[in-house]
Amino acid sequence: MRRSVSKADGPNLARHYRSVWDVFRAPLLVGLVCAVGLGLALVGDGIWDGLSWLALSLPVGLAAFYWxxxxxxx
Known part of the structure; x- marks a missing residue:
């Protein structure tokens, strides 16, 4: 039997339900940018190398920011 949760129960018991898209949107976007960066690194030299470095530095920058x-x- 499920018990309903109210605000009187406290903030730790309140449940916030998220959809699968809400949970995986940011990680999928970071993964897509990294995949594009890897592809750009294979395409050529010059500007492509700079764009690949920029794309592949995104996870490092995000980790440093949140840390x-x-x-x-x-």
């Missing part, structure tokens, strides 16, 4: 942000909350 720094998590450190400020403490």
């Amino acid at each position: 720094h942000r998590a450190g400020r909350r403490r």
